Each structure stands twice: as structure tokens, then as C-alpha cells.
Amino acid sequence: xxxxxxxxxxxxxxIARVEGIHYADLNEHFGYxxxxxxxxxxxxxxxxxxxxxxxxxxxxxxxxxxxxxxxxQSALGEVLGTARSGAMMLADWLEQRGLAERRHxxxxxxxxxxxxxxxxEKLLKKLKRNVRAHDKRFGDKLAPAERRELLRLLEKLAG
Amino acid sequence: xxxxxxxxxxxxxxIARVEGIHYADLNEHFGYxxxxxxxxxxxxxxxxxxxxxxxxxxxxxxxxxxxxxxxxQSALGEVLGTARSGAMMLADWLEQRGLAERRHxxxxxxxxxxxxxxxxEKLLKKLKRNVRAHDKRFGDKLAPAERRELLRLLEKLAG
DNA sequence: GCAGTTTGTTATATAGCATTACAATTTCGC
DNA sequence: GCGAAATTGTAATGCTATATAACAAACTGC
Numbered sequence: 001x002x003x004x005x006x007x008x009x010x011x012x013x014x015i016a017r018v019e020g021i022h023y024a025d026l027n028e029h030f031g032y033x034x035x036x037x038x039x040x041x042x043x044x045x046x047x048x049x050x051x052x053x054x055x056x057x058x059x060x061x062x063x064x065x066x067x068x069x070x071x072x073q074s075a076l077g078e079v080l081g082t083a084r085s086g087a088m089m090l091a092d093w094l095e096q097r098g099l100a101e102r103r104h105x106x107x108x109x110x111x112x113x114x115x116x117x118x119x120x121e122k123l124l125k126k127l128k129r130n131v132r133a134h135d136k137r138f139g140d141k142l143a144p145a146e147r148r149e150l151l152r153l154l155e156k157l158a159g
Numbered sequence: 160x161x162x163x164x165x166x167x168x169x170x171x172x173x174i175a176r177v178e179g180i181h182y183a184d185l186n187e188h189f190g191y192x193x194x195x196x197x198x199x200x201x202x203x204x205x206x207x208x209x210x211x212x213x214x215x216x217x218x219x220x221x222x223x224x225x226x227x228x229x230x231x232q233s234a235l236g237e238v239l240g241t242a243r244s245g246a247m248m249l250a251d252w253l254e255q256r257g258l259a260e261r262r263h264x265x266x267x268x269x270x271x272x273x274x275x276x277x278x279x280e281k282l283l284k285k286l287k288r289n290v291r292a293h294d295k296r297f298g299d300k301l302a303p304a305e306r307r308e309l310l311r312l313l314e315k316l317a318g
Numbered sequence: 319g320c321a322g323t324t325t326g327t328t329a330t331a332t333a334g335c336a337t338t339a340c341a342a343t344t345t346c347g348c
Numbered sequence: 349g350c351g352a353a354a355t356t357g358t359a360a361t362g363c364t365a366t367a368t369a370a371c372a373a374a375c376t377g378c
Binding site for chain 1: 355356357358359
């Protein structure tokens with residue numbers, strides 16, 4: 001098997017169905033179906049963000065910061081569904097690259113607000129374009145009505 | 160925040176939507192929607208397998224072994240979309256607990272075939288019952304037609 | 319029979335988390 | 349106001365799942 005020049009980290013690609021294997025009722029399970037779809041989606045995301053060291057949580061953090069300037073790290077952690085310490089490492093990572101900065105909150109001496117820098121906003125704008133384009137191409141496997149339906153069903157399932 | 164008695168390992172639960180946060184167009188992205196749904200699904204899986212040290216890959220391996228007795232470790236790795244070494248550790252884990260065993264393949268001195276033991280089959284039967292039940296309850300957020308449609312769309316997306 | 323490939327295996331490294339503990343600060347009960 | 353409890357950010361530590369690389373044994377093609 002030929003290896004593509006790995007830009008960074010693991011590249012799951014999509015889990016191919018293997019010839020001659022009996023998958024039994026695995027296909028009936030939501031978890032399995034979701035995972036396979038998610039891996040395929042992640043592949044599209046990877047292509048969209050090739051070159052940058054962006055992972056889905058990092059991208060999500062950028063989007064959340066853009067939409068909620070001054071959000072606290074605890075709140076960010078809650079949004080991402082991760083522990084405070086995880087949000088902190090994320091904030092560290094963003095800050096080290098000059099994509100975001102912490103500013104003291106005047107009304108609370110403990111808390112720091114997170115803000116995108118100009119550089120962060122610029123990167124996000126670029127990423128958004130690419131991610132959206134790849135997401136669109138990825139979604140082109142479905143008809144427009146199917147796409148909307150899928151998003152609706154997923155939301156219902158996750159809620 | 161109260162802690163439920165954690166049986167083992169992390170418990171992501173579901174990522175709650177946080178009051179007052181602007182999610183912007185995150186909701187339009189398949190990756191984000193898939194992840195949220197998958198986390199919710201994983202929670203159902205966790206409840207279904209509480210008490211046993213079963214993870215999704217382990218469960219998948221059990222199902223695949225049951226449906227494909229004598230499968231090689233390489234093939235198992237391919238089915239799971241993981242590296243050979245990962246399949247090996249999985250096989251080790253199953254063997255150490257007496258759930259599966261390796262038997263030499265007569266026609267190939269390198270390869271070992273994997274087989275469920277009686278204990279493994281028994282455990283799988285029990286797990287299947289629970290997982291299916293929880294998957295069903297999880298899927299009850301959707302109407303039967305919606306469930307079928309969702310699985311169809313996911314398969315189309317993952318293919 | 320020899321070169322190259324495949325299988326299982328081991329060792330090692332890494333990323334992404336969670337957990338725990340702690341100091342500074344705020345809020346709450348009274 | 350004052351002390352207790354909670355909250356925020358932080359640092360240290362560890363764990364789990366996984367990939368990668370290197371290797372021996374066995375197989376395949378020529």
C-alpha cells in the first residue's frame with residue numbers, strides 16, 4: 001500500500017467495507033453508522049484544513065470565539081463538552097500562535113475573556129471558506145432535501 | 160456539579176447546548192452534527208455495556224469474530240480501520256479474558272485465525288441484547304420511518 | 319533458490335483527554 | 349461585614365487509544 005505524504009498526524013480516511021466479510025447486524029446500529037459517516041466527514045475536513053494544524057475542536061473553538069468575543073475558558077470548555085483543563089490547553093495553543101488572546105475581565109478578577117486576534121479572524125475566514133466548500137462537496141453525495149433531512153434527524157438524535 | 164459514580168473511564172454524556180452562546184453556522188456542518196449525535200449514541204452504548212469493560216471497537220470486534228470465524232488479525236484490523244498493531248492488542252485483550260482464542264492456520268504458518276470461545280459467544284449474546292435495546296430506546300427519538308431514512312442517509316454519506 | 323511481500327509481534331512515541339490539587343477571587347449565608 | 353463555600357484559571361500527572369517503525373518467520377513469484 002502506497003503512502004500519501006502525511007501532512008500531519010493520523011489519516012483515518014474512510015473505513016472501507018472489506019470484501020467477503022460478514023458485517024451481520026452491525027449496520028443496524030446507529031453508533032456504527034454514525035462513526036463511519038463521521039470518519040468520512042473528517043476526511044473532508046482534513047483535506048479542507050491541509051497545511052494548517054487545525055483539528056475539529058480547534059476549528060470549533062475559533063468559530064465560537066468569533067461568535068462570542070470575551071467568552072470565558074470555562075464556558076468554552078462547556079460548549080466543547082470538555083473539561084476546563086482541555087479548554088485551557090486549547091486557549092494556550094491559540095494564544096501561542098497569535099490567533100487569540102486573553103484579556104482580563106474587569107468585573108471578575110479570576111476570569112479571563114478570550115478574543116480572536118486579527119490574525120485569528122483572518123485564518124478563520126480562510127478556513128471557513130475551505131471547510132464549507134469541502135463540506136458542500138462531501139454533502140453532494142446527497143440531494144439537497146436529503147441534506148436538510150439528515151441535519152434535522154441528527155439534531156433530533158443529539159438533542 | 161454532581162458526579163455520577165463513574166464505572167470506568169470518561170463519560171462524555173451529551174454536549175449540551177449552552178444558554179446564551181452563538182453557535183453561528185456550526186450547525187450547518189455535517190461534522191459537527193455527526194459528532195454531537197455520535198456522542199449521544201455513545202452514551203447509550205455506555206449504559207448498555209455498563210459493568211463490562213466494553214468499548215465500541217471491542218464490541219465491533221466481537222461481532223465481526225462471530226460472523227467471520229477464523230478471520231486473521233490483519234483482516235480484522237482492516238475491517239476496523241485500524242493498524243495491524245491495534246488489531247493485535249484487541250486480540251490480546253480478548254484472549255486474556257478468555258473471550259477469543261488464536262488458532263494456527265494450517266495453510267499458512269504465519270497467520271493465526273481468531274475464534275470466539277464459548278464464553279465470548281455468551282458475552283456477545285448478552286451484550287447484543289443490551290446494546291440493541293439501548294439503541295432502540297435511543298432511536299425512539301425518531302419515528303420508525305425516520306430511523307430507516309437516517310441509516311440510509313448515513314450509509315450513503317459514508318460509502 | 320532468492321527477492322520481495324505479508325503476518326504477527328514488540329517497542330516506542332504521541333495526542334488528546336481526564337483527574338487532581340492549588341491559589342486567587344468571588345459569592346453566599348447570616 | 350465576615351467566614352464558608354464555590355468558581356476560575358492553572359499546573360502536574362497519568363491514562364488510553366492509536367500510530368509508527370523495526371523485526372523474525374513464513375509465504376509467493378519468478
